[in-house]
Amino acid sequence: MKEIIFSLFYLFTGTLANAQSRINKDSTVVHPNIIWIVCEDISMHLSCFGETEIKTPNLDALAKDGVKYTNTYAVAGVCAPSRAGIISGMYPMEFGADNMRNFSETKKKPAKPMISGFPSYSVVPPAYFKGFPEFLRRAGYYCTNNPKEDYQFEAPVTMWDESSEKATYKNRPSGKPFFAIFNLDVTHESFIWKNAKLPLTVDPKKVIVPPYYPDIREIREDIARNLSNVVIMDEQAGKIIQNLKDEGLYDNSIIFFYSDHGDGLPYVKREVLMRGLHIPLIIKYPKNKYAGQTDPQLISGVDLGATVLSLAGVPVPAYMKGRAFTGIQSSKSERKYIYAARDRMDDCVDRVRAVYDGHYQYIRNYMPKKPRYQNIEFRLQQRGMRRIISLRDSGLLNQTQMLWFKAPKPVHELYDIQNDPDELNNLADNSAYKTELEKLQKVMNKWEAEGDWNATPEAELIKKMWNGKSVLPSTDVSVVTETKQGLYIHCRTPGASIGYKIIKAGTELPADCEENRKDWMIYNFQPVWLNKGDQIIIKAQRIGYKSSELIYTK
Numbered sequence: 380m381k382e383i384i385f386s387l388f389y390l391f392t393g394t395l396a397n398a399q400s401r402i403n404k405d406s407t408v409v410h411p412n413i414i415w416i417v418c419e420d421i422s423m424h425l426s427c428f429g430e431t432e433i434k435t436p437n438l439d440a441l442a443k444d445g446v447k448y449t450n451t452y453a454v455a456g457v458c459a460p461s462r463a464g465i466i467s468g469m470y471p472m473e474f475g476a477d478n479m480r481n482f483s484e485t486k487k488k489p490a491k492p493m494i495s496g497f498p499s500y501s502v503v504p505p506a507y508f509k510g511f512p513e514f515l516r517r518a519g520y521y522c523t524n525n526p527k528e529d530y531q532f533e534a535p536v537t538m539w540d541e542s543s544e545k546a547t548y549k550n551r552p553s554g555k556p557f558f559a560i561f562n563l564d565v566t567h568e569s570f571i572w573k574n575a576k577l578p579l580t581v582d583p584k585k586v587i588v589p590p591y592y593p594d595i596r597e598i599r600e601d602i603a604r605n606l607s608n609v610v611i612m613d614e615q616a617g618k619i620i621q622n623l624k625d626e627g628l629y630d631n632s633i634i635f636f637y638s639d640h641g642d643g644l645p646y647v648k649r650e651v652l653m654r655g656l657h658i659p660l661i662i663k664y665p666k667n668k669y670a671g672q673t674d675p676q677l678i679s680g681v682d683l684g685a686t687v688l689s690l691a692g693v694p695v696p697a698y699m700k701g702r703a704f705t706g707i708q709s710s711k712s713e714r715k716y717i718y719a720a721r722d723r724m725d726d727c728v729d730r731v732r733a734v735y736d737g738h739y740q741y742i743r744n745y746m747p748k749k750p751r752y753q754n755i756e757f758r759l760q761q762r763g764m765r766r767i768i769s770l771r772d773s774g775l776l777n778q779t780q781m782l783w784f785k786a787p788k789p790v791h792e793l794y795d796i797q798n799d800p801d802e803l804n805n806l807a808d809n810s811a812y813k814t815e816l817e818k819l820q821k822v823m824n825k826w827e828a829e830g831d832w833n834a835t836p837e838a839e840l841i842k843k844m845w846n847g848k849s850v851l852p853s854t855d856v857s858v859v860t861e862t863k864q865g866l867y868i869h870c871r872t873p874g875a876s877i878g879y880k881i882i883k884a885g886t887e888l889p890a891d892c893e894e895n896r897k898d899w900m901i902y903n904f905q906p907v908w909l910n911k912g913d914q915i916i917i918k919a920q921r922i923g924y925k926s927s928e929l930i931y932t933k
Contacts, residue, residue: 409692410519410556411665412548412632414623416616417527417560419458419567420643421659424609428659432581433606437617438636438661444670445634445663448704450737451678452717453640455479456648456655457724461639461680463502463531466510468684468699470718474504475832475840476531478723479649497837500851501532503844503923506874507698510538510922511684512558513876516901518693520558521551527562535920536878536899543897558687561619566612568643571604572760580607590779590801591646592763593770601763605644633690634663637683645764646783649753651719651733652802653740653794662705677714677737678704718826722833727753730834734823735796739812741819742792750786779803791816844923853925857917865906866931870919877902877919884912888930909933 425435427442428449454464454471463476471477482501510530512522516537524542528534534542541550548557564570583599586606592598616636623629641647641655648655660678681701688695689706702710717735722728730745758764770776771784782803791807793816806812832840845852855871868877878899882888899918909915913933920926 411690412556412628413558413687413691414548414619414632414634415558415560416563416619416634416636418563418565418612418616418636418638420640420648421566421609421612421638422642422647422654423657423659424606424642425613425659427661430606430609432586433610435609435613437613437620441616441620441634441636441663442661442671444667445661446669446672446674448660448662448674448676448678450675451637451658451660451680452653452656452719452735453638453658453680454656454719455721456640456650456652456719457721458639459529459531460720460722462527462529464679464681465639465683466512466528466530467504467508468511468681468696468701469504469508470681470700470720471531472720472722472833473700473830474502474508475835475844476502476504477720477833478531478837479725480529480531481837482531482533497841500841500844501923503852503921504532505698506921507696508874508922509696509876510534511688511699512538513901514688514693514696515558515691516540517903518691519555520691520693521548521555523548523550523557523559525559525561527564532922535876535922535926536918537876537901537920540899541897546897556691558691563612563615565615566605566608566638566643568648568758569760570608571601571643572762574604574608574611575762577607579603580610590803591783593767593776593780595763595766595770597766598763601644601761605642630667631665632663633665634661635683635687636661639680645758645761645767646752648758649721649724649755650751651721651731651742653735653796653800654802656717656719656733656735676704677717677735679714679717682714716822716826718823720833723837724753725755725757727755729753732823732827732831734819734826736819736822738795738797739815739819740792740794740796740802741807741816741823742794743820743823744788744790744792747787747790749788750784751788752783791820793819851925852921852923854919854921854927856927857919857929859915859917859929859931861933862906865908866915867906868902868917870927872919872921872924875919875921875924877917879907879918880916881907881909882914882916884910884914888914888916 424430425438427439453461455461457479459480460471460477463471483499516522521540523546524539525546526544548559551557581603583603586599586602588594637660638658682704685695685699685701685703686705689703689708695703695708719733721731729749733742792805793807794802807816854875858869860867870877878901915931917929918926
C-alpha cells in the first residue's frame with residue numbers, strides 16, 4: 380500500500396513547484412477559457428503584421444482587441460518537430476523528436492516506415508515528461524484538439540478529453556473551464572497545389588518575388604496561391620471567433636492565434652533561416668485587456684505551453700525549457716535567444732543548429748559536404764519547385780539563386796538579420812563580426828551541451844529509447860487496490876499516465892473502447908468509486924511505449 384500511495388504523487392515530485400491553483404493576474408477568472416486558433420505554413424503573411432498583398436480582416440480585428448507579439452519563432456521550420464516543441468515545452472532535440480517525421484500511425488491503418496530502414500516509432504521522452512494539456516486536465520480543464528496532433532509520439536488517452544475532427548469545447552460538462560485547439564490546414568504547403576484551380580485573391584503579376592527565386596510565372600503563381608490560401612484561412616478563423624461571440628464566450632476568454640512555422644514555399648519551409656521560423660502570434664485577453672498593444676520580446680514555440688499553464692493558474696513544470704511570457708508565472712526577465720534545429724527531413728539526412736539574439740543569427744552545419752537544398756519528393760509537387768530545378772539543371776539560375784544548391788556549404792554562417800533579412804550575405808569569415816560570431820558560438824555550445832539526442836544516429840537513437848533493445852517497450856499492466864474509499868490504481872512503469880472509463884452494470888463493453896479516444900477520464904490520484912457489477916477499463920501508457928489495458932469488475 381505504501382508503494383501505491385507513493386506512486387500517486389510521482390508526477391508532482393520534482394516537476395511541479397507548487398500543486399495549488401492560483402488566481403491568474405491576467406484574467407478575470409481563476410481558470411479562464413483558452414482557445415488556440417492554429418494555422419500552418421504562413422510566415423508573417425497577415426496584414427496586421429505588415430503584409431501588403433492581401434487583407435486579413437478577421438485576424439486584424441483579433442489583433443486590434445489583443446496583443447501582437449512581433450518576434451515569435453518556431454523551433455523548427457517544419458511541422459512535426461515544431462509541434463513536438465509546443466506540446467512539450469522542450470526543444471525537440473532534447474528528447475529525439477527533431478527528425479521529420481518518425482511517427483505515422485492511425486488506429487485504422489497499421490504503422491508504416493517513414494524512411495527506408497527505420498520503423499515508425501514514437502519518441503520516448505524522459506519519464507517526467509507530460510504533454511502540457513494533461514496538467515490542465517488534472518487541474519479541472521476540459522481539453523479538446525481538432526484535429527491535428529503530429530507530436531512525434533502517440534498521445535496517451537490522458538492528454539485530451541477529445542482529439543478528432545469532431546472535437547469541441549461544446550461537449551464539456553457544465554461549469555468546466557476549457558482549453559480548445561482548432562487547427563486550420565488550408566495554408567499548408569500541400570494546398571499550393573491542391574487549391575491550384577481555385578480563384579486567386581492576388582494578381583500573380585503584382586506579387587513580390589524574393590531575390591532567392593527566379594522571377595518566373597510558376598513562382599509568381601505559387602506565391603499568389605499561397606497568399607490566397609491565407610485569405611481563406613482568415614475567413615475560417617473569423618467563423619471560429621464569431622461562434623465564440625455568439626455563444627457569449629469571446630469577452631472572457633483568452634484567444635491565441637499563431638502558425639506552426641514559416642510558409643510552405645521553397646527555401647522557406649524546412650529551413651532554420653529566420654524566414655522559416657518567424658511566425659505571427661496574437662493573444663486576445665479577457666475584456667480586451669492590453670487591446671492594440673505590440674510586444675517585441677523574443678518568444679519561442681517552446682514558450683507557448685508554459686504560458687498557457689501560467690494563464691490558467693496551473694503550475695509550470697520545472698523541466699520545461701519554455702518560459703511563460705505572460706500570466707502569473709511569467710518570467711521576470713525576457714528571453715535572450717531563439718534556438719532552432721534541423722535534422723532528417725523525410726528521407727534526407729542533415730544536421731543543422733541555429734541561434735538568434737534578435738539581431739544576428741548564427742548557423743552551424745554539421746554536414747557541410749551536403750548542400751542546403753534537400754530533394755524532398757513531397758515538395759516537388761509544387762510547379763514552382765519543379766521549374767526551379769529545371770532552371771538549375773539548365774544553368775539558368777543566378778549566383779544568389781544558386782546559394783541553396785551550392786555544395787559544400789560553410790560550417791559556420793552568420794547573418795545580420797536587421798540589414799540582411801533574406802540572409803544572403805554570410806558574415807562568418809568577416810573579421811569585423813568576430814565578436815558577434817564568437818558570442819553566439821558559445822551560446823550554441825552551451826545549449827547543445829544541455830542535451831542533444833538528435834546528435835545520435837537515428838538507428839542508435841531508437842535503440843537508446845527502447846532501453847537498448849530492438850523491440851518497442853510495453854507499459855506495465857496497472858494494479859488495482861480496492862479499499863473502502865474506492866479503487867486506487869497504480870502502474871509500475873515510471874512516467875506512465877493512467878486513463879479509465881467506467882461501464883455501468885448491465886451495459887455492454889463498447890466495441891471501440893480501444894480505438895475511441897473520447898471520454899477517457901484521467902486518473903488524478905484520487906480513489907475511483909464503482910458500484911456492484913460496474914466495470915472499469917484502465918489504460919496506462921508511458922509516452923513512446925506500447926499502452927497496457929486492464930478490465931476490472933467489482
